Amino acid sequence: MIATTFDRQTVADMDAADPLAPLRDRFTLPEGVVYLDGNSLGPVPKGTAERLQQAVTQEWGEGLIRSWNAAGWIDLPRRVGDKIGRLIGARPGEVVVADSTSVNLFKVLSAAVKLNPDRRVILSERENFPTDLYMAQGLIQLLGQQHELRLVGADEIVAALDDDTAVLMLTHVNYRTGRMFDMASITAEAHAHGALMLWDLAHSVGAVPVDVTAAQADFAVGCGYKYLNGGPGAPAFVYVAERHQPRFSQPLSGWLGHAQPFEFSPYYRPAEGIARYLCGTQPVLSLTALECGVDSVLDADMDLIRHKSLALTDLFIQLVEDRCAGYGLELVTPREHERRGSQVCLRHPQGYPIMQALISRGVIGDFRAPDILRFGLAPLYLRYVDVWDAVAHLADILATRAWDQPQFQQRATVT
Numbered sequence: 001m002i003a004t005t006f007d008r009q010t011v012a013d014m015d016a017a018d019p020l021a022p023l024r025d026r027f028t029l030p031e032g033v034v035y036l037d038g039n040s041l042g043p044v045p046k047g048t049a050e051r052l053q054q055a056v057t058q059e060w061g062e063g064l065i066r067s068w069n070a071a072g073w074i075d076l077p078r079r080v081g082d083k084i085g086r087l088i089g090a091r092p093g094e095v096v097v098a099d100s101t102s103v104n105l106f107k108v109l110s111a112a113v114k115l116n117p118d119r120r121v122i123l124s125e126r127e128n129f130p131t132d133l134y135m136a137q138g139l140i141q142l143l144g145q146q147h148e149l150r151l152v153g154a155d156e157i158v159a160a161l162d163d164d165t166a167v168l169m170l171t172h173v174n175y176r177t178g179r180m181f182d183m184a185s186i187t188a189e190a191h192a193h194g195a196l197m198l199w200d201l202a203h204s205v206g207a208v209p210v211d212v213t214a215a216q217a218d219f220a221v222g223c224g225y226k227y228l229n230g231g232p233g234a235p236a237f238v239y240v241a242e243r244h245q246p247r248f249s250q251p252l253s254g255w256l257g258h259a260q261p262f263e264f265s266p267y268y269r270p271a272e273g274i275a276r277y278l279c280g281t282q283p284v285l286s287l288t289a290l291e292c293g294v295d296s297v298l299d300a301d302m303d304l305i306r307h308k309s310l311a312l313t314d315l316f317i318q319l320v321e322d323r324c325a326g327y328g329l330e331l332v333t334p335r336e337h338e339r340r341g342s343q344v345c346l347r348h349p350q351g352y353p354i355m356q357a358l359i360s361r362g363v364i365g366d367f368r369a370p371d372i373l374r375f376g377l378a379p380l381y382l383r384y385v386d387v388w389d390a391v392a393h394l395a396d397i398l399a400t401r402a403w404d405q406p407q408f409q410q411r412a413t414v415t
């Protein structure tokens with residue numbers, strides 16, 4: 001625990017003692033920016049530009065179509081999938097990179113309801129990320145409204161499980177509050193009620209330790225562009241426990257999920273294993289960038305990442321409480337370590353203009369409607385002094401009401 005009175009030098013000493021500190025140099029971060037939005041779009045690893053240059057000029061430019069084999073393009077979804085698998089405790093062959101998180105949710109939800117045909121309910125949290133809920137709604141409509149999406153509060157989930165629950169779909173770390181579920185115990189509850197368990201790891205992978213095998217999760221999905229630093233719109237991943245893979249072929253039955261795509265048979269026959277969760281041709285350049293991003297995380301020890309993540313978020317919370325008291329900020333993220341992801345979220349009625357004022361000073365977080373200031377604290381490249389500086393700006397903006405200017409009220413399309 002940190003002493004209650006400390007100054008910037010005390011915090012700089014924490015950086016000097018930080019075993020992950022050298023990793024910051026692996027990323028390109030603009031001068032004068034404190035980047036607290038790596039949970040939405042990770043920064044670019046230093047090797048990515050050069051690797052992409054090589055992929056464009058040599059693999060694409062020189063190799064042309066031959067590179068599907070010679071440069072291993074065709075294997076990228078499985079190869080990068082296996083690397084991500086190491087970050088979530090999956091075995092080789094249980095993760096593949098493909099499409100977007102939304103599309104992958106559709107695939108695994110389809111599988112889950114087919115595998116539990118006598119049950120009607122997809123259970124989820126009302127505060128889940130909307131796309132997860134929208135994809136369930138679209139699937140239910142496609143299946144002829146025979147199913148129901150049942151939404152409950154985070155504390156009511158276990159009580160809402162019953163023998164009509166086909167699948168429980170949850171996001172491990174909530175995008176708006178940073179609250180983390182206990183993956184193993186909730187999965188066990190779902191299984192005890194005969195339901196399948198689907199985890200969305202968008203705000204977990206690369207940020208908190210995850211072990212889908214130990215938790216006996218059935219399915220999982222997650223993003224490539226957040227803590228995996230894969231670049232804007234990077235492809236997503238899907239995990240399907242080996243025991244379920246042969247039992248169902250997902251309905252987006254594109255040719256690259258076929259057992260023999262280059263037989264060009266008129267009849268679909270799913271590939272063995274996780275490859276059947278592929279659909280069409282995958283974006284090779286984006287996959288290449290994603291591989292650099294995943295490598296940037298694989299080089300760090302996950303226990304050290306978790307340790308630093310908790311220290312950063314503890315420091316952030318403590319500094320906000322010391323220096324921003326009396327301005328109406330409310331902590332939304334749980335204080336208990338075991339219930340906290342790698343972000344700190346604060347509620348304030350003027351959250352939007354306060355965040356815009358912070359961004360104008362180079363402290364980049366984001367805003368989630370209706371009133372949440374969200375600060376993602378990615379341990380790979382953030383320093384403890386960054387937290388100090390961010391809270392110093394926040395305190396100043398609140399004390400001087402610097403947020404109360406018309407230009408900070410204007411809403412952009414992406415918040």
Ligand SMILES: *Cc1c(COP(=O)(O)O)cnc(C)c1O
Binds near residue numbers: 131132171200203236
């Ligand atoms: C960011 C996020 C997504 C994004 O899905 P895309 O299809 O990649 O746009 C999905 N689920 C959760 C929980 C997220 O945080």
